Amino acid sequence: YTSDAYPNVKRNPNFAELSADDVAHFKELLGSQSAVIDGVTTDATDDIEPFNSDWMRKYRGHTRLVLKPKDAQEVSKVLKYCNERKLAVVPQGGNTGLVGGSVPVFDEIVINTSRMNQIRSFDAASGVLVADAGVILEVADQYLAEREHLFPLDLGAKGSCHIGGNVSTNAGGLRLLRYGSLHGSVLGLEAVLPDGTVVDALSTLRKNNTGYDLKQLFIGSEGTIGLVTAVAIQCPPRPKAVNVAYFGLESFEQVQQAYLAAKGQLSEILSAFELMDGRSQKLVIESTGNKHPLEGEYPFYCLVETSGSNAEHDMEKLESFLENVMGEGIVADGVLAQDETQFQALWRWREGITESLSHLGGTYKYDVSIPLADLYQLVEDCKARLTEKGFVGDDDSFPVRAVVGYGHMGDSNLHLNVAVRQYNKEVEKAIEPWVYEWIQKRQGSISAEHGLGVAKREFIGYSQNETMVKLMKQLKNLYDPNGIMNPYKYI
Ligand code: FAD
Ligand code: 2HG
Ligand code: ZN
Numbered sequence: 178y179t180s181d182a183y184p185n186v187k188r189n190p191n192f193a194e195l196s197a198d199d200v201a202h203f204k205e206l207l208g209s210q211s212a213v214i215d216g217v218t219t220d221a222t223d224d225i226e227p228f229n230s231d232w233m234r235k236y237r238g239h240t241r242l243v244l245k246p247k248d249a250q251e252v253s254k255v256l257k258y259c260n261e262r263k264l265a266v267v268p269q270g271g272n273t274g275l276v277g278g279s280v281p282v283f284d285e286i287v288i289n290t291s292r293m294n295q296i297r298s299f300d301a302a303s304g305v306l307v308a309d310a311g312v313i314l315e316v317a318d319q320y321l322a323e324r325e326h327l328f329p330l331d332l333g334a335k336g337s338c339h340i341g342g343n344v345s346t347n348a349g350g351l352r353l354l355r356y357g358s359l360h361g362s363v364l365g366l367e368a369v370l371p372d373g374t375v376v377d378a379l380s381t382l383r384k385n386n387t388g389y390d391l392k393q394l395f396i397g398s399e400g401t402i403g404l405v406t407a408v409a410i411q412c413p414p415r416p417k418a419v420n421v422a423y424f425g426l427e428s429f430e431q432v433q434q435a436y437l438a439a440k441g442q443l444s445e446i447l448s449a450f451e452l453m454d455g456r457s458q459k460l461v462i463e464s465t466g467n468k469h470p471l472e473g474e475y476p477f478y479c480l481v482e483t484s485g486s487n488a489e490h491d492m493e494k495l496e497s498f499l500e501n502v503m504g505e506g507i508v509a510d511g512v513l514a515q516d517e518t519q520f521q522a523l524w525r526w527r528e529g530i531t532e533s534l535s536h537l538g539g540t541y542k543y544d545v546s547i548p549l550a551d552l553y554q555l556v557e558d559c560k561a562r563l564t565e566k567g568f569v570g571d572d573d574s575f576p577v578r579a580v581v582g583y584g585h586m587g588d589s590n591l592h593l594n595v596a597v598r599q600y601n602k603e604v605e606k607a608i609e610p611w612v613y614e615w616i617q618k619r620q621g622s623i624s625a626e627h628g629l630g631v632a633k634r635e636f637i638g639y640s641q642n643e644t645m646v647k648l649m650k651q652l653k654n655l656y657d658p659n660g661i662m663n664p665y666k667y668i
Pocket of ligand 1: 232267268269270271272273274275278279280290310331332333334337338339340341342343344345346347348349350351399400401403404405406531532626627630663
């Protein structure tokens with residue numbers, strides 16, 4: 178059978194169907210409180226629906242079993258059994274992924290990491306944290322805050338996403354500009370392969386050139402070759418002084434000038450440079466009712482954050498940066514946070530966009546890397562195309578409610594979001610594959626940080642050549658010969 182959400186995808190008949198005996202086996206293995214069951218045996222437990230549908234409510238699977246192992250040994254037993262029985266599985270962390278990768282397509286068993294939630298160790302001298310995959314990002318960061326350190330990744334979903342999920346998607350987030358990618362900060366990890374092998378690559382060393390760096394394969398592979406059970410990560414000292422400025426600009430040309438000025442003038446204390454267009458900020462006003470921090474309206478807004486060790490010195494630098502860019506007519510108006518409350522409030526104008534969009538209905542999301550000069554042109558071109566096709570207009574009869582652009586300017590990473598009243602195949606066909614062709618022409622990436630999951634499974638060829646895709650398939654077959662790990666997704 179095919180799944181309603183994925184009309185072109187057929188269930189792989191080589192996979193077994195879950196039986197009452199399988200469920201009894203798993204309950205015996207993990208204890209009954211570690212399983213959410215629906216419809217396989219008579220003892221339906223908790224609500225299984227949240228594990229079947231994704232954050233955007235766009236993708237929905239039909240699992241009847243969710244397992245919550247508590248450590249790598251339990252994961253190993255579960256996967257070994259699934260591999261022998263050819264039962265397909267989906268690793269799942271906080272289920273905040275935005276490409277439909279964390280939910281089943283058909284009846285795959287969900288292996289959820291929420292019970293693997295212990296911090297194993299922290300060494301203040303090296304700054305290395307070792308923690309289970311199911312630790313929530315914000316919990317890890319709080320733990321580090323108490324020890325004057327910082328998790329080198331921050332993103333809007335921090336209250337729900339798991340660090341194992343972050344590593345598996347190679348999440349980028351709001352401060353990649355400063356702290357780099359997880360490919361650099363993850364020093365080691367522990368993972369379980371489908372045949373039950375526990376890969377102990379939990380090195381805490383900063384330097385380790387002893388052959389292939391195999392842990393890198395798990396970073397960003399979206400649960401397709403194994404399940405990550407623990408992570409060792411390099412954490413920087415928590416900056417003593419953090420400041421933020423929020424400003425309005427009249428053109429994208431000026432946004433680029435402001436970015437160059439911020440890099441030049443704020444240099445080592447610059448920790449984020451984020452872009453929001455006017456439409457995205459209007460959506461935040463509409464959904465939160467909050468008063469906008471600037472009086473006038475601008476087509477573009479930027480948020481600049483500095484992190485350093487001397488509040489006075491940093492504030493002085495940030496003030497003089499703002500004076501300069503305003504004096505030169507690059508920035509039209511701006512504010513600086515004066516206290517922690519204002520700091521949080523200004524960040525919410527950026528972090529709250531995804532949430533605000535989610536109230537409008539459905540959202541088509543394109544998370545792209547393109548050279549900086551062209552970054553915003555994609556939003557303009559997309560809007561023009563959808564308008565020309567008659568999808569954008571002022572009243573409720575038009576399917577598109579908003580075309581917005583925002584993102585991590587400092588990483589050349591744009592989020593183009595097209596909000597629709599409800600998911601609409603005609604609108605989707607007008608955007609795809611046009612958007613991917615647009616990106617390919619500029620040698621960009623069709624997924625800068627969210628991954629491919631099921632949403633972009635057809636489109637990998639726009640960013641990877643045939644040789645690369647072939648090598649990926651060979652690796653997949655080596656690690657997962659029965660193909661039970663997160664099937665129907667990008668590989
Ligand atoms: P899930 O959604 O549960 O899973 C994501 C993928 O990883 C799936 O393919 C799943 O199978 C796999 N997976 C999960 N855990 C494991 C594991 N232990 N082992 C192997 N595979 C696993 N992303 C960014 O990059 N930058 C952002 O700024 C950002 N902001 C966001 C803001 C909001 C409001 C939301 C809702 C999402 C945002 N995201 C962002 C996307 C998402 O939060 C991240 O991709 C996050 O890293 C996913 O973590 P998770 O635990 O929720 O993983
Ligand atoms: C962000 O940067 C996230 O806010 C989410 O990556 C982007 O919702 C999106 O498209
Ligand atoms: Zn992002």
